[in-house]
Amino acid sequence: MKNTYRIFVIFTLLVSQLSNGQSYYYSDYEPFNKNIPSPEEFLEYGIGDYHTRHDLVVAYMTKLAELSENATIKIYGKTNENRKLINLTISSLENLKNIESLKEKHLQVVSEKTDVKDFSDLPIFINLGYNVHGNEPSSTEAALLTAYVLLASENPKVKEYLKEAIIFIDPVINPDGRDRHTNWVNTFRGTPLIADNDDIEHNEAWPRGRTNHYWFDLNRDLLLAVQPESNARLKWYHEWYPNVVTDFHEMGTNSTFFFEPKQLSASLKPVTPVENYTVLNNAFAKYFTADLDKIKSLYFTKEKYDATYPGYGSTYGDLQGSLSLLFEQASSRGHIQETPTGTISFPFTIRNQFVASFSTIKAAISNKNLLYSYQNNFFKSSIEKASKSKIKGYVFGDDYDKNRTKSFIDLLLKHQIKVYHLEEEVATDNKKYHENSSYYVPTKQPQYLMVRTMFETYKKYRDSVFYDASSWSMANFYNMKYSELKKAPNYKKQVSSETNKIEIEKLTKSDYAYLISWDDYYSPALLHHLQEKGVIVKTATKPFEVSTENSKKKFDRGSLLIAVGVQKITEEALFTALKEVSETYKIEVNAVETGYSLQGIDLGSSNFVTLEMPKAMMLVEGGVSSYEAGEVWHLLEQRMQMPISKVPERIFYRTDLRKYNVIIMVSGYYNLLNANSRQKLKDWVAAGNTLITTRTASSWAIRNKLVNESLIVNKKDPKNSLERLNYGESREHLGRNSIGGAIFEVDLDITHPIGYGYHNRKLPVYKNNRVWLAPSKNKFSTVAKYTENPHIDGFVTNENLQNYFTKSASIIVHKTGKGRVIMFADNPNFRGAWYGTNKLFMNSIFFGSIIRVP
Template sequence: MKQIYCRLIIWLLVLVHIPALAQDYYFESYKPFNQSIPSPEEFLGYPIGEYHTRHDLVVAYMYTLAEFSDRASVQVYGKTHENRKLLMLQIASPSNLENLEKIKSKHLEVVNPEIQVSDFKELPLFINLAYGVHGNEPSSTEAAMLIAYTLVASECEEVKKYLDEVIVFLDPTINPDGRDRHSNWANSYRGQPLIADKFDIEHNEGWPGGRTNHYWFDLNRDLLLGVNPESRGRLKWYHNWYPNVVTDFHEMGSGSTYFFEPKNKSASLNPITPSENRDVLNKVFADQFAADLDQIGSFYFTDEVYDSTYPGYGSTYMDLQGSLALLFEQASSRGHLQETPTGEISFAFTIRNHYVSSIATLKAAIANKELLYKYQNDFFRNSLKKANASSIKGYVFGDPYDRNRNKEFLDVLLQHQIEAYPVSRDLKVNNTSFKKGFSYVVPTSQKQYYLVQSLFETFKSYKDSVFYDTSAWSLVNFYNMKYQPVSKLPERGKKVTADTNLVHLYKLEKSDYAYLIPYDDYYAPGLLYDLQDHGLVVKVANKAFSVNIDGKEMDFRRGTLMVPVQDQFDVDKESVYERVKEASHEFGIQAYPAAGGMTSRGNGLGSHSFQTLKKPNAMMLVEGTVSSYEAGEVWHLFENRMKIPLVKVPERRLYLTDIYRYNVIIMVSGNYGLLDKIQKERLAQWVGDGNTLIATAKGSSWVINQKIAEETLISSNTDTLSHAGRSNYNKAIGSIEKHNIGGAIFGIDLDITHPIAYGYHSRKVPVYKNNRVWLAPSKNPYSTVGKYLEEPHIDGYISKENLEIMKGAASIVVSKRGKGRIILFADNPNFRGAWYGTNKLFMNAIHFGSLVKVPQ
């Protein structure tokens, strides 16, 4: 009783901010500590909670603990875009740490579906305590330092027992780039004395905020997609260690309390994750969380708001690997001290709840060790049983033209340890042809069956219409892959590996006339810019043609690039050859030498059907009211994939910008409230003078509403509740939410003769929609590049009302204005950096927009 009373007094003192008590406030009950090991306060020079700790100091402290203690060691598992280290602090008893590789070998037997383990008593649990996936939810990383110190330095018998039973893999900062962006903000505007006023600048972080990584990606949505190095490093680590428990610590609104699992039930009719995960494992852990939070008087809630439907969160991905993945959400102080409806909340208070939950996770794991290990041991064997009981024995997929898109999709499968094999002969499945050398099969009977389901299966019916996030994640559609399920596996070659998943090119022979480069490949826009950036004249074919290459007639489609050898400005033929060869190898695209201009089909390589391309000089508006997510996706596509520079101009500075320096301007979703009438007129005039404006999603609706594009939006009456009669108030939220499109996949009919669609072979293309922007088809019959199919629904949730509107709507429209054009995307072709299937549509707008002639 006395200990509980003392803890309550300390808690009240910290709420009114007495930093000197911070250290005891967190871990007084775990004394004594090894005095030779510095505490966080001793190392940093301030108590935890006094400031936001920079990532370099967090890393330095982890290395210090490993240096001073035989209970800890550091493992670096990657680096961020900004070259910051991603690391695990491995914590265990000295003997377990010394024998970690042997223990790991025994642990991996548990996740081997061919081995049934019955005795887990001598095997420590693997616990991954992971913190800080959102950089501006900083309390968790501060708690990580406290947890690390407690486990490494405490001489308390209880802690020593933990370290005999578990091996902790502590990841202090999943998103270092975002964390430092936020830490610098919070520390820069920290008041002295502290200012709790919620309107103070400290609590209102500037655009884009620290939530996201370098390219403004939400890393908590990226694990299934594997786009960023932070996620790729984690995926590799996960599949190397297979922890029993994984934590995911977050923050939410300042007026909230504390959340722990279970989450809302999945909205899927048949969730892939076994029900035992939620109904048994989550329950026994929740009992421990509740008991420990009750002890310190913290309020909490559970089983609402957050859902487990999307398998790509930090708190859901490892549920598909036999682990228990756990979400925690703490009300945020959004700085160091902030007012809330129930009083002031301090940074120290937010840290403490995550600290307590971290310890509670260890307690619950140890108490349920047999249950956790048995569940994980059964998990993969049960998945194989389900796979073998299914009539679907595999999925055949592949694009017959685009080797790099095939390679990128295979890379994602390999990240998830999914087995794939090349098919040994040409196939036809359900009227879909698959070509040897371009096609692969994924058997369902494999360890990662649940992930295979997640990436290939599509769903249209759900038991709930309210989603916390996206409702569709069939990655095979993200990549615009032709695919079919098969009831019998075809003949296949050796398993694809990272070493064999390569694009092989033939040697490019020299030409004195021209080089031809098909535009079928995903990276063709990057190769095109590279050639232009090195001063080469490049032309594009707007008609198909055939030409003799090394004695063999070859067919080339619209969009084929031609690099003349003679018609170059001050570039000799040797330099032309070297540049084409180097660019071809850099982007993995085969180029061909043309010996002369005669074509066996077409009008010759000197025909007017070959148009000289302008090098794009692109600018994108950012900051202000612009969506940082969508802007980051474009930035990443330009730099990280296509190696093209992109100028990013703050919305607030457009009035100072000479926009005529650019021939392409990009406007992603935003309400652009900082642009006055003069700036809107400048944009309209700039387009009319012959330039290209590209707008996506809500950016398209803004351009139309401002009369810059003379197109129309289809209105919808589903914004208001127009139901006849009465309904209970508790159903109101669901009635409103069901009309939102949180994220689903639909099919469009694409005009593949249009320059925006160069490089596409099939008219049916899947697109991703997470908005209610409905473009009316253009009045000009040649300007609707993409229109939703009559039956567009492929995957994910959509209400009947929205589906009816979609059937009459356009996905891509090109609108003429003066000598220029505005290219409107109703959807987001770059969603989360993973939509390889529609990225090229967007890049074609960049490269080929100036070619578009809109007939009157």
């Protein structure tokens, strides 16, 4: 045992010496300019000895830009925690002096209108992107080394790289997550280093450093464009259109190193051009192979990672004429960790990422003509493909929800998709699209592939195993009414980010009452704002029609009534508050002068119910899904501007629940809630409060008898259990039965408070789990149920469709004493992008208290 420990210490010291010396990383690039400090000199520790904080990364890159004429630095955005997103631009002095003209020429090559054959006067544009997952840290350390070598090396081959390329180094795509992880591993770093994988250094606390401030996975967010980091990257990308984009990651400690080519897309008709998978990736793979062979690193390709989802850092650029490249390095998850083949050190992981960075630069320069020819042809080819397509475009729009429509258009514009106003009404697919609320997206445009990505749905696949979601039709995410058109309609001016605005009528003062429709996405934000100001608000549980100042107007269930006579604040203060929320959220407030309705209930009817202001709490930590918790946190805080208390599961036993009237439990195990805690929760609900559960939290509530509901368990045929299958195909068989992420249709009871604000009973929802809720025994409590033919988009087996979906509920409400438990089988807030089902969740929060289960 003593000898083993001695060997371990010697090895640890050897690793430290290597990381502190240049020879381990970049001896091939000597000599170096002594006026440019190495990372070790600047940081005062060897790369790999510690994890480098984000502020030090920014400081070092800034210093390089100050000292070298071959570098400039730009802040291209900021994170939720106000950390800088930076790009260090590296090239020859001549290229940097002429970078704007070179950029202009480069963009002409990218344009579908220009046919260029000679690219000799253009450098290749390379975007080296690192550390999108905060606890995959080796790539940022490699970024520091890469920047140093490019700017300090006197080696002729490096000088040639600067002449032939403009290199953008984005060292930390996810600064908030990186610092969360960095602080953890540096805090628990052992001296000597501890390789034991059970040591606290290698086991981060919840929510871990993978995600950003709101616990979002930024590597899934480029297509969805929810978080500020992603929006900043998109804006930068569409300004430059680099030829090559890298996406450096880490994977399991017991693995090796992965580089492209990936697995082919599981789709039978992949959007990404086949040439990208084959010709370009294979051309680069030769360089990765040679350089990794040279340092004796093991690697693999064409496995595990597929290119199906177009929103990764390693796939998004593929739909823009770039070559996007994925790298996955086995992680030390700290400074050193044991594996079946020995220990893996942080310096070792850094070196592989560093080597791959330079392999990318060399491959890009060597294949410059191939890359430029591909990019020059990409958008022209997109126009040609669109011209041959039978589908000439898509018409879309929502007649009721202006903000949700605006948000969808905002998303399209972020991806440079051209959108136009309709000139006249379009009737198709038994749907009507009115010219004042609908829009047209032609397929014949440079972003043809992105148009397809936003609207197309798929039901047939070559494979059943996905690394991630199998569906992403954004029109369904937004519950946007849309239709494909085989003939272009009459359309007029193009929509821009400047013109994509909502105009509302000016509010006039009333002495009697004000009415607000619940149709708009931001209605909950408006309501909360009013409640915070002490305004008493009622909601309608029946529809009605009234005379407003200028016209007759119909109001549906959920509409808000603010009666002037019952308020505790002055009429002037009320008018000011209403004017403020109307202008802030772009929602019309209607002044009325009488309580008498033209049709339906009058304003004094008992069918108007006073709303209680939500005081919400969500359980976090423990076995709770940080992704889902973050989605709720972001929705309430960033969109609805309302607070939510995030209470750790470990202190639930001593939490005073009387402070809250809404508790949210997202997916999780909740093993820390013992019998006493579960009874405490049940008693709290019975006292008249609302518990909201999603996905596995719903099945947890059923299994722990918080509710008297049941799950659907399909009994297996004994004959099938004896079926003999090939061991080598086990992954594929297991993958077929999982619900990796697909879109399905439910029938929603729009007369139920959970369904208020919806006008169509058919609603797309996202499912990526196997939680199957049996419809409630109470005939009025199944709020949403999957339809007979629910499949809209993505992979699903016939077995799952027939045995589960057609029998299952998507949302049920269970009465417990005076309170209720609202159970979602699915996640209505998936990745912060499901605008179409967010309202179901917000309705649960605001209208849960008015649900009266018969």
